[in-house]
Amino acid sequence: MGDLLDDIKKIKKILLPGPIDIEDEVLRAAAIKPISHRIPEFSSLYLEITRMYDELVGLRRGDGETILAPGSATLGLDMVYANLLTEKSRVLVVKYGFFAKRLEWMVRRYSRSVDVLETAPGTLPSLDEILGRVENREYSVVTMVHNETSTGVTARYIDELARICRKNNAIFILDAVSSIGAEELKASDWGIDVVVAAPQKAIGAPPGLAIITLNKRAIEAVEAARRHRSVPYYYDIPMYIRYKREHGWIPTTPPTNNMYALYVALKKIHRYGIDKFIEMHKKRSEKIYRYAEKKGLKIFPENNEYRSRSVLVIEKNNAISIVDYVKKKYGILIATGVAEMADKLIRIGMMGFMDEGGIKKAIDIVSAL
Numbered sequence: 001m002g003d004l005l006d007d008i009k010k011i012k013k014i015l016l017p018g019p020i021d022i023e024d025e026v027l028r029a030a031a032i033k034p035i036s037h038r039i040p041e042f043s044s045l046y047l048e049i050t051r052m053y054d055e056l057v058g059l060r061r062g063d064g065e066t067i068l069a070p071g072s073a074t075l076g077l078d079m080v081y082a083n084l085l086t087e088k089s090r091v092l093v094v095k096y097g098f099f100a101k102r103l104e105w106m107v108r109r110y111s112r113s114v115d116v117l118e119t120a121p122g123t124l125p126s127l128d129e130i131l132g133r134v135e136n137r138e139y140s141v142v143t144m145v146h147n148e149t150s151t152g153v154t155a156r157y158i159d160e161l162a163r164i165c166r167k168n169n170a171i172f173i174l175d176a177v178s179s180i181g182a183e184e185l186k187a188s189d190w191g192i193d194v195v196v197a198a199p200q201k202a203i204g205a206p207p208g209l210a211i212i213t214l215n216k217r218a219i220e221a222v223e224a225a226r227r228h229r230s231v232p233y234y235y236d237i238p239m240y241i242r243y244k245r246e247h248g249w250i251p252t253t254p255p256t257n258n259m260y261a262l263y264v265a266l267k268k269i270h271r272y273g274i275d276k277f278i279e280m281h282k283k284r285s286e287k288i289y290r291y292a293e294k295k296g297l298k299i300f301p302e303n304n305e306y307r308s309r310s311v312l313v314i315e316k317n318n319a320i321s322i323v324d325y326v327k328k329k330y331g332i333l334i335a336t337g338v339a340e341m342a343d344k345l346i347r348i349g350m351m352g353f354m355d356e357g358g359i360k361k362a363i364d365i366v367s368a369l
């Protein structure tokens, strides 16, 4: 067997809906030696990463806390549910794709009373449909995905939904894994209680961390839930918050090198300007949708208003073999659909500082097949 990394190096371009192609400057930071995570140099790094991230997620100083947990975004979501839900919690899962299905699977492990409001893949439940439920059923928690990476659909009523949840005493938990940086998100102004995200999407850093933001209301709810039962040690959100506040530490050994890279990726976004970065996603996606349609491709979500700005999803038969062919022939990684849609959809990432030309080239290739 040859060197397996040689095969990996053959991949020239990554156009996945995460992990995305990482800028050289970010990648180089990951090659710095992993220092101790118990020295002041590390604490400064952790605190600066979360300070920069808080600006991206719109959490004002003093409104809550962002913690990093070693693991993927799914760990972050599972931690949040484990800390917030009890058997008696009444939960509403708003579901319009595969990643929300995962939320449902997770939530059902903690609560017996779970309602699901579901629409077909490629569509989105209307705000009125959700309100109809939230206003009548006394939910303690409402949870959903902001940008459904599996279908390329984005819910752009998060501000209103967060307000309704607060009015009805429900904690609102948002999976912003593939929207953070690509969509406007204002945790403090909109009153979103919990936001979970990851570095490997629009932020443009390597995977390996869950980024969890809780406002004061969510932290209080976690503490209240704690009085009724304990959570696994590794999942203990109050412990993560205490370690951060008292020492600037993460309780266990973190992926230090990924944090170096995340720091540089966030600095790049700040240098560029957060609002400009979000606007760039909007403008680029509009151009990409126009281009893909001009090339005769069928965009999966029909409604322009909820089309994603971070992933282009097109309907295409034999998606699995096409994606494989594109990898072998061109060294370009694009993605198939997810689960039962695997062979019917092709997904092309358009997030972070990806250049438009690369995305258009992938569209050219796919439309010719």
Ligand SMILES: Cc1ncc(COP(=O)(O)O)c(C=O)c1O
Binding pocket: 017, 018, 072, 073, 074, 075, 099, 145, 147, 148, 149, 150, 175, 176, 177, 178, 198, 207
């Ligand atoms: C919307 C959404 N939620 C959750 C996840 C899971 O993230 P991870 O694989 O980092 O656990 C993904 C991954 O693509 C996602 O797109």
